[in-house]
Amino acid sequence: MPATSTKTDNKIQTPIGLTTKLFFGLDSETLSNYGYAKSDLSYIKSSDYRESRRITGTKSREETIFTYLHGHKLEQDGRHYKRLAIAEEKLSGRCMKKWCEAVKLAEGTMRELLTECKTFGLLKQGEEKEPINITPEEESSDMSEALTPEQFSQSVPTARGEKALRKAEDETVKQIKVGAANGETYSEKEIKKIDEEFKQEKEEARKAELTPEDLELEEAMRSKEEATLSAIHLINRFLDNTDQLLNTMNQIQPNILNLIEMKKLKELNKKMENLDESIFEVKGIIFDALAAKVI
Numbered sequence: 537m538p539a540t541s542t543k544t545d546n547k548i549q550t551p552i553g554l555t556t557k558l559f560f561g562l563d564s565e566t567l568s569n570y571g572y573a574k575s576d577l578s579y580i581k582s583s584d585y586r587e588s589r590r591i592t593g594t595k596s597r598e599e600t601i602f603t604y605l606h607g608h609k610l611e612q613d614g615r616h617y618k619r620l621a622i623a624e625e626k627l628s629g630r631c632m633k634k635w636c637e638a639v640k641l642a643e644g645t646m647r648e649l650l651t652e653c654k655t656f657g658l659l660k661q662g663e664e665k666e667p668i669n670i671t672p673e674e675e676s677s678d679m680s681e682a683l684t685p686e687q688f689s690q691s692v693p694t695a696r697g698e699k700a701l702r703k704a705e706d707e708t709v710k711q712i713k714v715g716a717a718n719g720e721t722y723s724e725k726e727i728k729k730i731d732e733e734f735k736q737e738k739e740e741a742r743k744a745e746l747t748p749e750d751l752e753l754e755e756a757m758r759s760k761e762e763a764t765l766s767a768i769h770l771i772n773r774f775l776d777n778t779d780q781l782l783n784t785m786n787q788i789q790p791n792i793l794n795l796i797e798m799k800k801l802k803e804l805n806k807k808m809e810n811l812d813e814s815i816f817e818v819k820g821i822i823f824d825a826l827a828a829k830v831i
Contacts, residue, residue: 691716
């Protein structure tokens with residue numbers, strides 16, 4: 537018999553096919569949004585877990601919604617739990633190289649995870665786990681508890697998000713901490729957006745303190761820098777195209793040209809003449825530029 541759901545008193549009774557294992561990582565609010573409560577699972581047998589994973593085509597919508605949310609949560613928190621494992625093993629004092637061999641993990645990946653652990657303060661925990669300090673200015677009215685390193689890590693569950701946080705302004709990190717203490721999670725895109733807003737505010741405040749003369753000088757320097765970058769890009773593109781052209785020219789042999797019609801050969805000859813003229817002009821410009829640099 538497939539697992540089914542029943543509804544009593546506006547609450548969906550958890551299907552027999554779902555076990556407490558499926559509730560790992562899902563908070564009470566998420567569950568209640570779909571009519572579930574953790575207390576509903578008191579009677580579920582772990583032997584029913586296998587049934588919950590079978591595709592039968594007869595499961596209820598509540599079951600498929602719940603299974604999807606569970607999978608989404610696992611994907612979201614996967615990197616976070618890897619950090620926890622790495623931090624725990626590192627703090628144990630055991631050989632990390634042997635640990636990598638045991639879980640078939642590249643040492644380079646292990647070092648990346650250790651860097652992430654440092655970002656969130658996971659490696660500072662010993663026998664006494666101290667919460668990350670949040671100043672009164674950073675606190676929000678609905679903050680219910682101090683932020684722990686575990687909460688901080690869970691708030692930024694991806695490797696890209698951690699890298700964005702590591703490069704972010706101090707004000708951005710503070711805002712993420714406050715949100716983390718309130719159960720918020722942040723993607724790489726969200727962190728970059730918050731950071732960009734803070735950077736823009738700081739830039740506007742900095743410009744407000746400059747005199748008109750300073751602003752004019754700064755604009756001139758920025759224009760020169762942009763022109764320099766554009767020139768470098770142009771020359772690099774010229775060099776790349778020249779290498780490609782030389783490679784093509786080296787492949788042009790008489791036996792190949794004998795196979796080409798007269799009209800196409802005349803067109804090729806005209807292109808080569810134009811190229812000769814352009815090369816002659818550019819060589820003159822480069823010669824003048826070199827002479828000016830020598831002086």
